[in-house]
Amino acid sequence: MQKVALVVRPDFQMMSIAALSAFEFANIVAGEKLYDINVLSEHGGLVPSSMKTAVHTEAFNDPSFDTVLISGAMDRSRASVGVQAFLVQAAEHSRRVGALCVGAFALAEAGLLDGRRATVHWRRAGEMRDNYPAVRVEEDRIFIIDGKIWTSAGMTAALDLTIGMVEKDFGAPLARSVSQSLVLYHRRAGGQSQHSALLSLSPTSDRIQLALDYARRNLRLDLSVEDLANVACLSPRQFSRTFRAETGCSPAKALENLRLEAARLMIEQGRHSIEAVAAETGFGDRDRMRRAFQRVFGQSPQSLRRTFEPAATF
Known part of the structure; x- marks a missing residue:
């Protein structure tokens, strides 16, 4: 069983929680617990979202998760020193680290995107390019995999990224079944344009x-x-x-x-x-x-x- 963790911060985007549905439905479709899903924060307890709805989280402890995801903060605040340190540890110990939407800024702040290809919501691609010139920003992508680092574009693209992870782990048939269970008209692959x-x-x-x-x-x-x-x-x-x-x-x-x-x-x-x-x-x-x-x-x-x-x- 693979351990998956989503790291949230105050004012996180609620769509990040929806992205975990890919792992949840992979368990349901497979009829067994393929993924152990966790929601973490720096200090644990209730963390308010951008919609003021709070979710219960566990405090940082063991960084040895198979997959660590980071949500972005809608208020555009920088990730704390503690969050950045946890992400650096995760990059050392985990099989992969992923950013959902503007969570890519937290990875950039931790230095984990230096020299890598990455994407982010197209509205903030210029900001990332200006502030983090060592990052090879490609805004016209749904998600990008560079080594063990995954980054996604905005909102619904986070779900495309997590379904992509399911496909990488257990194959295309399970990923398609998860998409069908989530009533997705079409599962977008990583290189697809953010624009229609x-x-x-x-x-x-x-x-x-x-x-x-x-x-x-x-x-x-x-x-x-x-x-x-x-x-x-x-x-x-x-x-x-x-x-x-x-x-x-x-x-x-x-x-x-x-x-x-x-x-x-x-x-x-x-x-x-x-x-x-x-x-x-x-x-x-x-x-x-x-x-x-x-x-x-x-x-x-x-x-x-x-x-x-x-x-x-x-």
Whole structure:
């Protein structure tokens, strides 16, 4: 049985507690206690969250947990000397140490991210980059594994990280069952972007939203502006003008972004050949998709796939 500990501080984000559900449901799905789950704090007792709801914690004692996670404080206060010392000990004695959302700042304050790749909520990535130049911040990631250190992006990404830990420990079938038990529509792998192409477009009218939804469902087709305009019941010229006014980009650019997002997700999952991904997402051929990937992501689909191989370090 593996011992897991979540370290919380006053004003911690409640979503951190939800991330422990991955371990809880791994126990339930497996029908045995795979994980011994603990919540710790520097002094023990009740610790108030950012929502003023308090949780009971045990005081720091034995640092020899298999996995130690650290939650961030919403008030942006630095981790105390005691918390930093515990994290340093954990990094020495534990198999892995993970930060949930802005908990990455506590790891950075303890010097545990120096020279490592790490991610954090995109709103605070610049702050981390400025204050901790020794950290290789990559904000456009759901979570990153660098050696024994795991870091995650904001909020729900913490759950993606802990499900990723379950997968690392006991395999993909159990991780999928945990995701299904938690009623997650899709479990995101570590390298996935924090941003959604559809969310970033945010049209204001139902007509443009309808066209975007149609495009997302039919990426495999050779979609044209005329096709999307017909769905929106607008002339191609009026559609293009309205689309750009509402989303800030052209229909062609938006369509490429949707295709790139879908292709990247399929490559993460690793169940399809590069040719199949190119066909299913509407790129048509692998060369056209490779050029788009190089331009936007700075690497080829094949290189990205190697990043998501089961034994890889993100």
